[in-house]
Amino acid sequence: MNHWVVKKKPTAFSWDDLMALPDATVTWAGVRNYQAHNYMRDTMRPGEPALFYHSQTKTPAVVGVAEVASPGRPDPTQFDPSHRRYDPAASFEKPRWYAVGIRAVRRLERPVTLRELRGEPELESLELLRRGSMLTVHPIAAAAFLRILQLAAVNPAE
DNA sequence: GCCAACGTTGGC
DNA sequence: GCCAACGTTGGC
Numbered sequence: 001m002n003h004w005v006v007k008k009k010p011t012a013f014s015w016d017d018l019m020a021l022p023d024a025t026v027t028w029a030g031v032r033n034y035q036a037h038n039y040m041r042d043t044m045r046p047g048e049p050a051l052f053y054h055s056q057t058k059t060p061a062v063v064g065v066a067e068v069a070s071p072g073r074p075d076p077t078q079f080d081p082s083h084r085r086y087d088p089a090a091s092f093e094k095p096r097w098y099a100v101g102i103r104a105v106r107r108l109e110r111p112v113t114l115r116e117l118r119g120e121p122e123l124e125s126l127e128l129l130r131r132g133s134m135l136t137v138h139p140i141a142a143a144a145f146l147r148i149l150q151l152a153a154v155n156p157a158e
Numbered sequence: 159g160c161c162a163a164c165g166t167t168g169g170c
Numbered sequence: 171g172c173c174a175a176c177g178t179t180g181g182c
Contacts, residue, residue, distance in 0.1 A: 009179090033165075033178090056180055114181080132163035134179045 002043060003145040004050035005128060006066065006102055007136045015052055015063045015107065024104035028137065029075045030085040031099065036137040041072040041098035043139075050102060051140065051148060053128065054111075061111035062148055070101030108152035122147060 006028060008014070018026055031037050045068060052064040074095035078087040090096040117123050127138045 007179095035165095058182090060181070132180080134164060136179085 001142075002045070002048050003140050003142050004039075004044065004048060004068070005053055005062075005138055005140050006050050007053045007055045007128075009056040010054045011057070014054065015104070018052070018064075018066070018102070018104045019107075023069075025069045025101050026103075027073075027076070027099050028102050029077045029099040030083075031075075031136055032085060032087075032097065033134065033136065036135045037097055039137050039139065040100045044068045044072065044100045044137075046070055046101075049105070049145065051145065052102075052104070059111070060114040062108065062117075062152070063111045064107045065105045065149070066102050067105050068100050069103035072098035072100050075099040108149075110152055112148050112151045116151060117148070120147065120151070 013026070018024055028040065031040065048068045050066045050068060051062045052066045053062050054060060074092075075085075075097040077083045077085040078090040078095060078097045079092065080086055081088075085097075087096055114128070117126060118129055123129065123144055126144055127133055127135060127140065
């Protein structure tokens with residue numbers, strides 16, 4: 001069982017946006033980074049847990065727990081000429097891009113900020129903390145996943 | 159809004 | 171195959 005991190009700018013698509021959808025489920029479409037995409041096409045399996053992270057915002061943070069709801073399927077945006085992520089090289093017979101379904105499981109008790117993550121010695125090697133990291137979908141070690149859930153359950157004021 | 163890091167594209 | 175230009179992602 002793999003654990004995952006999925007990232008979005010909340011101005012584009014936020015945790016609240018996900019919660020508002022039917023079944024709180026969305027197709028993680030539009031990813032055109034090969035490495036991130038390959039995880040969706042080849043590795044992610046329904047039921048695997050994923051942290052939902054808000055990037056490019058005033059206080060970047062992990063805000064919720066989600067799960068893979070459906071396996072990688074052809075990303076519909078690649079076939080749509082009016083879409084930003086349209087790919088003229090893709091066809092229905094030979095899709096180039098795949099996208100998984102992501103479903104909200106629960107909001108964290110409180111957001112765990114990027115600043116806090118940086119403060120945890122055992123999270124040092126976290127992909128999220130890597131300078132220049134641009135993987136909008138990537139795996140995370142089970143221990144790190146659990147540590148972040150622990151951090152969310154602790155009130156820093158106590 | 160700025161700047162850095164990285165991936166992709168395209169000329170050669 | 172190299173590398174500069176460009177677009178995108180990301181933190182601050």
